[in-house]
Amino acid sequence: MRDIVEIGIGREARRTYSLADIGLVPVRRTRSSKDVDTTWHFDAYSFDIPFLSHPTDSLASPEFVNAMAENGGLAVINAEGLWGRHADLKGAIAQVVNTEMEQGSEAAVALLQQLHAAELDVDLLTERIREVRSGDATVAVRVSPQHARELSPVLVKAGAEIIVIQGTIISAEHVETGGEPLNLKEFIGTLDVPVIAGGVGDYHTALHLMRTGAAGVIVGGGSNTNDLTVGIHTPMASAIADVAAARRDYLDETGGRYVHIIADSDELVYSGNVARAMACGADAVMLGSPLAFATESAAPGWFWPSVTAHPRFPRGMVQQVGFGGDSEGSDLVPLQTLLHGPSSSCYGSENFVGGLRRAMAKCGYSDLKSFQKVELMVRNAPF
DSSP, X not given: OOOEEEEETTEEEEOOOOGGGEEEEOOSOOOOGGGOBOOEEETTEEESSSEEEOSOTTTOOHHHHHHHHHTTOBXXXXXXXXXXXXXXXXXXXXXXXXXXXXXXXXXXXHHHHHHHTSOOOHHHHHHHHHHHHTSSSOOEEEEOTTTHHHHHHHHHHHTOSEEEEEOSSOOSEEOOTTSOOEEHHHHHTTOSSOEEEEEEOSHHHHHHHHHTTOSEEEEEEESSOHHHHTOOOOOHHHHHHHHHHHHHHHHHHHTSOOOEEEEEETTTTSHHHHHHHHHHTOSEEEEOGGGGXXXXXXXXXXXXXXXXXXXXXXXXXXXXXXXXXXXXXXXXXXXXXXXXXXXXXXXXXXXXXXXHHHHHHHTTOOBHHHHTTOEEEEOSOOO
C-alpha cells in the first residue's frame, strides 16, 4: 500500500525512500563470501561483476575501458563527448581540469560547453571505438535520445556491441517540435545489438520502455543537479522497487522476457548503497564519481557527468572528488582496488564488489537474483 500524505489543501504526494532509508535484514543462514556469485548475465554477454561506469569523458579513457573489462565490469563510452570531437583527447581533458583549478567550476563548465561545440568527427569516433574493439573489452556506447537515430548505426558499424540510449529523463517516444519523433519501439527493432535505455523513475515509464524491446532499463538520472535546477528527484529505493514491479508485470505479459534494471544515481557512492540497490531489484549499478579515484580514469581525481556540457542548461559540475573530498579522504588507487580491494577505507568507498559479496553472504544469498528477495526494513521514521 502506497503511503500518500497531504502536503496542503487539495494537494497530495507520495512518500518515497532513498537507499539510505533502507536496511537489509539477515534472517536466513549466513555463508562465506567466497561462495557468492556476482556474475551478471546480460543478453549474450556475461560480466564477472554487475558494475558499469557512467558514460563520461572524465572516466572513459581507452585505458579505463580496458581496465574495467579486466576487472570484470563494463565501461560505457559517451559517443557525443570528446572522443569524436578532439584529436588530442588527453589535452582537452587536462584543459578542463586546469580551468577548474584556476578559475572554478563554472569556468570549467563553460569550457566543456565550448569543447562540445566542436563538430563531431564521425571518422575520429569510429577509429577510437575500433581501437577499443580490437581488444578484449565489450564495447558499450552511450547516445542521447536526440541523436540516437543518426549515430547508433554508425556506432554499431564501428564495433559497438551494446547501445545505451541515455538521458537524465527518457520516455518511450521522444517528441521534438519541428522534428520527427523518435519511436524507440520501431528504432530498437532496427538494431542488431542489445539496447539499454533510461533513465526512468516510475512504474509506467519503465513499462513503456520495456515494451519497446530494450534489454535493459536505467533507473535514475545519474550524478547531476536535476534536483536543484528543475526540481526532479526520485529517491532510488522507491524508484528501483517501482521499476522492478513493472518488470514483473512485463515478464507475465510477455511470457518470460526479462529486462535488466540498472541503477544510476549519486546515491551510489558507497558499497552499502550498492547492496541496497540490488536488494530493491536492480541487476547492476552504474558508478560515477566513485570510479574517479581510479588511476586509470581519464581525469584521475576529477568527475563530471555527461550532462555537464549541455549547451544551454548544464546539470552537472566539474568537481575534484579525491584528497579529502566526498569519500572520506580517499586517495587515488588502481581500479582493481576500488572494485575488488584490498581496501584500507572503512566507509565503503573502495572494494565495492567485496561489500556486495559480504552483504549477500551475511544475508544468506549466493547469487544476485535470489538476493533481490532479501527482507527489507525502513531505517528511519519517515518524518
